[in-house]
Amino acid sequence: MTANNKFYISTPIYYANDVPHIGHTGTTVFADIVGRYYRLKGVEVFSLTGTDEHGEKVAESANKNGKEPQEFVDELSEKWKQYWSELNISNDYFIRTTSEGHIKVVNGLLAKLYEKDAIYKDEYEGIYCVGCEEFKAEKDLVDGKCPEHRPDQIQKRKEENYFFKITDYLPKVKELIKSGELAVEPENKKAEMLARLDENIHDLSISRPNVPWGIPIPWDKTHTTYVWFEALMNYYSAPQIVNKPELWPADVHFLGKGINWFHSVVWPAMLLALELPLPKRVFVHAYYNVEGQKMGKSLGNVISPQNLIDRYGVDGTRYLLAASMPYSNDSDVSFGWFDKKYNADLANGIGNLAARISKLAEGQSIIEGDADFTAVFDKHDEISKLYEDFKLHEVVGKINKLVGSINEYLNANEPWKKTGEERESVVKKAALDLLEIVVLISPIIPDASDKVIRALNGDVVEPVGVLFNKI
Ligand code: MSP
Numbered sequence: 238m239t240a241n242n243k244f245y246i247s248t249p250i251y252y253a254n255d256v257p258h259i260g261h262t263g264t265t266v267f268a269d270i271v272g273r274y275y276r277l278k279g280v281e282v283f284s285l286t287g288t289d290e291h292g293e294k295v296a297e298s299a300n301k302n303g304k305e306p307q308e309f310v311d312e313l314s315e316k317w318k319q320y321w322s323e324l325n326i327s328n329d330y331f332i333r334t335t336s337e338g339h340i341k342v343v344n345g346l347l348a349k350l351y352e353k354d355a356i357y358k359d360e361y362e363g364i365y366c367v368g369c370e371e372f373k374a375e376k377d378l379v380d381g382k383c384p385e386h387r388p389d390q391i392q393k394r395k396e397e398n399y400f401f402k403i404t405d406y407l408p409k410v411k412e413l414i415k416s417g418e419l420a421v422e423p424e425n426k427k428a429e430m431l432a433r434l435d436e437n438i439h440d441l442s443i444s445r446p447n448v449p450w451g452i453p454i455p456w457d458k459t460h461t462t463y464v465w466f467e468a469l470m471n472y473y474s475a476p477q478i479v480n481k482p483e484l485w486p487a488d489v490h491f492l493g494k495g496i497n498w499f500h501s502v503v504w505p506a507m508l509l510a511l512e513l514p515l516p517k518r519v520f521v522h523a524y525y526n527v528e529g530q531k532m533g534k535s536l537g538n539v540i541s542p543q544n545l546i547d548r549y550g551v552d553g554t555r556y557l558l559a560a561s562m563p564y565s566n567d568s569d570v571s572f573g574w575f576d577k578k579y580n581a582d583l584a585n586g587i588g589n590l591a592a593r594i595s596k597l598a599e600g601q602s603i604i605e606g607d608a609d610f611t612a613v614f615d616k617h618d619e620i621s622k623l624y625e626d627f628k629l630h631e632v633v634g635k636i637n638k639l640v641g642s643i644n645e646y647l648n649a650n651e652p653w654k655k656t657g658e659e660r661e662s663v664v665k666k667a668a669l670d671l672l673e674i675v676v677l678i679s680p681i682i683p684d685a686s687d688k689v690i691r692a693l694n695g696d697v698v699e700p701v702g703v704l705f706n707k708i
Contacts, residue, residue, distance in 0.1 A: 244275040245283040245487040249496060250332060250471050253288040253313040254298035257320050258532060259558065259570070260493060260525055262542040266558045267522065267629055268491040269326045273680035274624040276327075277610045283484050285475050286321065287332030288314040292464030293367050296450040306450045310335060320542055325551055325683055332475045334468055342474035343467045344455045346511060350401065351456060355510040361398040361442045366390050370464050372442060385495075399444040399460060406506035407434060414501065419515050421501045422627070423565040426494060426521040430501045441466075441503065469504045473513065489518040491627075497521045520627050523563035528571045540570070548572070549579050552682035553705060556583060559629040559681050576708050582633070583682075586640050587674065588705035591689045594643075594664070594671050597652055598698040601661055603668045608690055613676040620677055629681070636678050643670050668693055 248268045251261050265286055272284035289295075290310040299309035314333050321328065332339060350356050364373045368386025382388045411434045413419040414427060421427040444460035445451075451461035476484035490500050501519045508515050524531075527538045545554040557575050560582065561568050614621045623632045652663040672693050679686035685704045692701045 242279075243281045243283065243484065243488075244272070245476070245484050245489075246272050246275075246285070247472050247475075247487055247490050248286040249490075249492045250287040250289040250334065250468055251317060252292070252295060253290045253310040253317070253333075254295045256313070256316050257542055259540045259542065259545065260532065262320070262324065262545075262554075263525060263558050263562070264491055264493060264522065265321060265326055266324065266555050267562060267627065269324075269328070270555070270559060270629055270680045271489075271491075271624060271627060273327060273683065274614075274621075277676075277680065278614055278621075279611060282329070283476070283479075283481070284328045285330050285332060285472070286326070286328045287330075287471060287475075288317050288334070289464065289468045289471075290314065290333055290335045291451040291462075291467065292370050293448065293450070294370055294464075297367065299450075307335065323546065323551065324542060324554065330475055330479055332471050332478070334471060336478070338478035339467075339471060339474045340452055342477050343452050343462065343470050346470055346473070346507075347462065347467075348455050350507070350510055353510060355402050355405070356399050356443065357402065358397060359400050359440075360395070361400075362395040363393075365392045365394050367392065396446055398442040398446075399454060399457070400440040401443045401466070401507070402510070403441045403503065403506045404438060406509045407438060407502070409509055410434070410502055410505050413505065413515065419501070419505055420518040421497075422518060422520050425565050426497055426501075430497060433498065434502065465499055465503070466507075469499060469507065472504075472516070473508075486514040487516040489520050489627075490516055491520050491522070494521050494523050523565060523567045525561070525563055526567050526569045529569055545575070548708070549575065549583075550705070552685045553579055553583055556633070556682050560633045562628075562630040564628060564630060579705070580707055582637055582640075583705040584707040586637060587678070588685070588703065590640055590643060591671060591675070591685075591692075591701050591704055593647070594667050595689070595692050595698055595701045597647075597664045598668045598693070599700055600697045601664060601668075602696060603665060603693045603698055604672065605694075605696075608672060608676055608694065610676050610679075613673050617673070617677055624680070632677075633681070636674060639670070639674050639677075643667055643674070646670070668698070 246268050248265050272282045276282045295310060296306050299306040302309060318331055366373050366383040366386055368383060368390040383391055414421050414430055421430055443463045443466040444454050446460050448461040451464060452467050454460040454462055472487055473485055476482050492500055505515050527540060530536055530538055532539055549557060557578060560578055561570050620632055620635050647667055650663045652660045675686040675689040688701055692699050
């Protein structure tokens with residue numbers, strides 16, 4: 238359970254310069270599943286996603302597309318919203334960093350940092366990767382190039398910048414991560430941060446002169462705020478925008494390993510400087526690789542959410558992402574693997590079981606009134622704990638075992654060979670167990686679960702038919 242019965246969960250805000258691939262989709266679906274789980278338990282959930290719309294990378298893409306940045310991000314943020322709505326993402330708010338509300342909060346926070354002397358002006362000389370939107374140390378580069386982006390994304394810079402005195406706050410951040418007061422999960426991602434905190438770290442450049450696309454520094458409009466510095470503030474600005482400032486601090490930020498440092502170190506340091514409460518948990522998953530390779534445009538192996546939805550449907554997509562969740566290590570996916578898993582677990586597994594039981598129970602009465610979700614999660618506390626630990630791949634594994642055991646029960650008791658009360662009681666037990674399973678899996682496959690719950694509910698059971706077509 239959560240303290241004071243609220244649960245604020247966020248995804249990263251994604252760059253509005255492209256459309257999502259399964260990496261972004263994974264994070265968003267995982268966070269959605271966890272949000273839905275808490276909602277079913279009666280917790281007041283605030284689930285946040287959005288788009289990161291400033292920065293040089295976005296301006297560059299707009300330019301390539303022959304559009305003004307604002308027009309370009311307006312279009313792209315709509316696309317992200319559409320994808321999430323198609324995938325049944327139940328976010329409570331969608332934040333855009335070009336929105337007035339966000340900009341207002343950012344201005345306030347920047348001014349406060351300046352007043353507190355946490356920001357100073359100095360000369361910066363070094364290397365910047367536009368792809369990462371990040372300053373790089375020599376040791377981060379391979380042959381002078383960023384390992385993640387094209388060589389033309391690397392720029393040498395020498396200019397006046399404003400700096401955030403991050404180094405003042407690092408000892409405290411380190412202590413908080415170490416003690417677990419700021420929980421960085423899983424363990425291997427915490428270890429990575431602690432190791433990096435032992436390296437030589439410089440203050441953080443947070444502005445650029447003469448860059449038109451971004452939020453001007455409030456006290457010096459010739460400078461634009463570094464995109465990451467204001468993007469991180471979205472987690473704090475969203476509750477202000479929806480007039481629920483009491484939602485802060487977030488219960489958990491969900492993100493992928495590439496941006497762990499920004500969330501586990503930079504953001505907490507900013508909050509310490511601002512004297513604001515810190516998020517309680519930072520959950521960092523690993524990456525999806527495709528057939529053993531890093532996913533990338535140049536490799537031509539990018540899987541889009543649309544590819545998955547077209548083949549497996551919305552619930553199928555959500556399920557396969559949860560089942561292949563890269564929890565502490567990267568996970569390798571392929572359409573071959575997805576097909577097999579879909580057929581085994583959904584078409585032949587839960588889908589077949591629901592069709593089988595609802596057909597056997599046709600005309601019989603199983604439950605009256607609403608299914609008691611809280612009671613089911615309380616009874617299956619092991620599965621609840623896995624949801625709360627964000628181990629969604631393990632939730633899936635446990636649920637499949639339950640599916641298997643109902644199939645075994647039916648095969649052992651052969652209700653189809655029985656009649657009257659004897660048959661009814663076997664069928665009823667199987668149907669009630671099925672009901673528990675669909676309740677337990679409903680955060681993952683909400684539509685299919687809903688269909689089964691409705692079929693089993695009411696005066697008499699109606700067959701659910703085919704929930705997942707075999708591939
Ligand atoms: N805009 C920043 C985030 C700012 S948050 C204040 C950004 N955006 S992004 O569009 O590049 O999205 C990064 C996120 O995409 C990662 O944190 C992760 O959630 C997801 N992924 C990107 N590639 C991925 C994989 N290959 N596998 C899994 N998730 C990955 O960074």
